[in-house]
Amino acid sequence: MxxxxxxxxxxxxxxxxxxxxxxxxxxxxxxxxxxxxxxxxxxxxxxxxxxxxxxxxxxxxxxxxxxxxxxxxxxKNKVADASQQTISQATDKVDFMLESMENITVQIMSDDAVADNMTKYKDKSLSQFDKLQTGQLVSNRLKSYTLSNNKIADINILPLSAESTESYRTATPAKDDVYKSDWFKKIVDGDGKAVWLPTKKSGYVSTPNSFAVARVLRNIKSSTVEGVLIVELKTNALKDALGVVSIGEGSEIAIVGKDNNIVFTEQGGEPETPYIIDVNANIAKTGETSSNFETEKDNESILAVYDPIARADWLLVGIIPVGELVKDASxxxxxxxxxxxxxxxxxxxxxxxxxxxxxxxxxxxxxxxxxxxRGNLTVRTKETNRRDEIGQLSASFNEMMEQITALVSQTNASAQEVLQTAAELSEASKKTSISAKEIAVATEEIASGASSLAVEAERGSDLTGGIGVKVGHVVDANEIMETAAAEVQAASRKGADYMSELITKTGTTEDMIRAMAEKVEKLQESTSSIRKILDMLNNITKQTNILSLNATIEAARAGAAGKGFMVVADEIRKLADQSRQSIDVVAQITDRIQTEMKETVGVLSEAYPIFQEQIASVKNADDIFKQVQAQMDGFAGKLQEVTASVRELQDSQLVLSEAMSNVSAVAEQSSATSQEVASLSSEQLGISDGLVRLSGKLERLSDSLKESLSKFSI
Structure with missing residues (x-):
């Protein structure tokens, strides 16, 4: 591409x-x-x-x-799907062939001649010659399977270990390392399950460049393990099983193991060497055991299709260059x-x-x-016969030029008339300008006197306004003070009420503390009574111990007849001991309660004088609040009188301010009228001068327009 x-x-x-x-x-x-x-x-x-x-x-x-x-x-997708089907069909063929080989191993295990001779071989009474003949019979029987199937290269039975002498063997491995190899351990660990071994250059027992199926061989009659059965197969068996498999021109078919090493390929790949692409890595990445993917190899895009061979745990892989697939798309x-x-x-x-x-x-x-x-208004276009936009544009251009020509002619005539009118207007403007100058001088003198009067009236009005503002500030301040005095008076009353309530509550608290102290003293007297009772109980306990001791002595004297009484006396002594212990505990608790009561009485005795002082302080504060309230009532009355006087002063100032405003308004009106007359006179003078200038400008424009129109040729 x-x-x-x-x-x-x-x-x-x-x-x-x-x-x-x-x-x-x-x-x-x-x-x-x-x-x-x-x-x-x-x-x-x-x-x-x-x-x-x-x-x-x-x-x-x-x-x-x-x-x-x-x-x-x-x-590419269609070829990938078709190739996937082809690979899947080839996989089924290989699986069928492998299954037939596994069946042969089962037949060998089920062969009576093999089982009998291998059992006979273990007979210790058998002579060496008989053992040799027995072994030869087993070998011949295995060769018969080899001769009957052209896919089988050789069949051998090896013992489970190199040191074994009782197990029959058909061949001696070239090296004892066979028993240490991973594939041999895998067969033994399979415990009778068929294990497929990939193609190996040196072979497994006797045939180089072969793959094999092996399993632990059990005697079907004695159920004993006889060794390891290894069936070595020719690589042509895989070729025959695949048949003619192709997924396109330039494609390649191969069988690889889980380690990505080649098991079989027709393209010259060596067994036990890594395949050119790692299919197992794609399976680990995608999790798809049967699929296709595209990869790069030697800067060439390759489509790989694979499918698992279930019995051998191998993969049948087909690869084809993508360029071969899409060459028809060129x-x-x-x-x-x-x-x-x-x-x-x-x-x-x-x-x-x-x-x-x-x-x-x-x-x-x-x-x-x-x-x-450039001024040539006689130009016209000849493209008006066209019916498209170009023809319409040409017709519009010709019409525009006709209208411009007519406009220039009319403008030329109007310019002549404007030139004559400008001359007449210039003469009239000059006369008007002289009269306006004389009127402006007289009007300015009148306006000057009116302005002086307006200034004086304005200053008096400003002073009156300033006085009004200050009086207003005083009124506002008095109102604020009156409001603040009312709030202070209300707060004083509220504080006096709170102080009265506090005095009442403090008296109640004093009574409660006095009653609490009396009750604590009575409780202390009660604990003293409890202490006397405990002393009496303690004495009773001691007397009981003495009595129980005497009873014990008397019971001992009585001998066997007094044993029951001795038990009773012993129990009484135990009860007396327990009573004494309980009395001691109660005495300790009573002492602790009595001690805490004494401390409580001491605290209450110390707190009572403090409460007395607090009551005296609260009463003094109440007297102070009452005095403040009386003084605030007098201050509020005086403040109201001051506020009334200031309001009368404010009313008088308003009357004065209104009078000054009237005088100022009249003066300002007179001044404004004079200034307006002066302004009108000045404006008239300016207009007259402007008319003179405009007349000159109009005359110059008329000359310029005439000169410009002379450039057009009509």
């Missing part, structure tokens, strides 16, 4: 160069001379040509490339290149035709407009 596109791009470049040279040499240069441009690329026709080229050619190129990519993807690439060339030719032809139909009439019309801009 890359080579095809490169050739296509090369052809396009050559064609575009020829087309560009041809157009530049003929139409572009001629068009440039007609429109007077040094660079023909700036013309509308060239731009339209480039637009056609840029809109058609890339679209065709993109569609062609997309078609190629889609067809390439479809072909026709689309060639067709795309042809369509691009055709699109270029079409774009160039359409662009040239557009230049002839649009650019040339536009250039002619532009040249006519240039002549009209």
């Amino acid at each position: 890359k080579g095809t596109l490169s050739k296509a791009v090369s052809k396009l470049s050559k064609f575009w160069g020829k087309a560009r040279d041809g157009v530049s040499a003929t139409d572009m240069k001629r068009l440039g001379r007609q429109i007077g441009l040094q660079n023909p690329v700036r013309s509308v026709g060239t731009k339209l040509l480039l637009i056609f080229f840029a809109s058609i050619v890339p679209l065709v190129l993109v569609i062609g490339i997309m078609s190629y990519q889609i067809s390439k993807s479809v072909i 026709v689309i690439a060639k067709l795309t290149a042809g369509m691009v060339v055709l699109a270029i030719v079409l774009a160039v032809l359409v662009g040239i035709q557009v230049i002839r139909m649009i650019a040339r009439p536009l250039v002619a019309l532009r040249n006519l407009m240039t002549e009209g801009a």
Whole structure:
């Protein structure tokens, strides 16, 4: 695809160069001379040509490339599906062949002749010659299986270890390392299960370059393990099982193991060497045991298809270069290149035709407009017979030139009349200007006197206003003070109420503390009574101990008859001891309670004088709040009297301020009237001067307009 596109791009470049040279040499240069441009690329026709080229050619190129990519993807997917089916069918054939080989190993295990002779071989009474004959019978029986199946290279039975002498063996391995190899341990660990071994260059027992199926051999009659049965197979067996398998031209079929080493391939790959791609890595990555994937090998894209051979835990792999799959899609690439060339030719032809139909009439019309801009109003276009937009534009151009010609003629006549009117207006403006100057001088004198009066009245009004503002501030301050005094008075009353309530509650607290102290003293007296009772109980306990001791002595004297009484006396003594212990505990608790009561009485005794002092302080605070309340009542009354006097002063100031405002208003009105008259006089004077200037300017403009109109030829 890359080579095809490169050739296509090369052809396009050559064609575009020829087309560009041809157009530049003929139409572009001629068009440039007609429109007077040094660079023909700036013309509308060239731009339209480039637009056609840029809109058609890339679209065709993109569609062609997309078609190629889609067809390439479809072909690749279809071939991948077909190859997957082919590989799956070949896998079934290989599985069938492997199953038949496993069946042969089962037949050998079930063969009575093999089992009997191997049992006989273990008979210790058998002579060496008989053992030799017995072994030969087993070997001959195994050879019969080899001769009956051309896929089998050799069949051998090996003991489980190299030191074994009782087990029968058909061949002696070349090295004892066979018993230490991983594949031999794998067979032994299989415990009778068929184990497939990949192709090995040196072979396993006797046949080089062979693969094998092996299992632990059990005697079906005695159920004893006789050794390891190894059936070595020719690699042609895999070739025959696969048959003629091909997934396309240049494809390759191989069987690889879990370690990615080659088991079989027809393309010359050596067994026990890694395959060119790692299929097992893709399985570990995707988790798909039967699938296909695309990879890179030697800068070439390869499609790999694989399917597992279940019995041998191998993979049947088929690979094919992607380039071989999609080579038929190159026709689309060639067709795309042809369509691009055709699109270029079409774009160039359409662009040239557009230049002839649009650019040339536009250039002619532009040249006519240039002549009209230079003053030649007699130019007209001859393209009015066309019915398209160019014809409409030409007709509109001719109509515009007709209207401009009529407008220039009418303007020339009007300019003559304006010139005469400007001269008359200039004379009248000069006379008006002289009269306006005299009126302006008299008006300015009147306005000066009115302004002085207005200034004095304004100053008196400002002073009166300042006094009013200050009086207002005083009123506001008095109102704020009155409000604050009311709030302080209310707070004083509220504080006095709180102090009265606090005195009441403090008295109640004093009574409660006094009652608590009395109750604690009574409780202390009660604990003293409990202490006396405990002393009495303690004495009773001591007397009980003495009595129990005496009873014990008397019971001892009584001998056997007093044993029961001795037990009773002993129990009484124990009860007396327990009572004494309980009395001691209660005495300790009573002592602790009595001690805490004494401490409580001490604390209450210390707190009572403090409460007495607190009550005295609260009463003093209550007296202070009452005095503050009385003084605040007197202050609020005085403040109300001051507020009333300030309000009377504010009313008087308002009357004075209103009078001064009236005087100031009259003065300002007189001054404004005088200034307005002066302003009108000045404005009239300015207007007169302006009329003189405008008359001169109008005269100059009339001369300039006449000179400009003289440039047009009608």
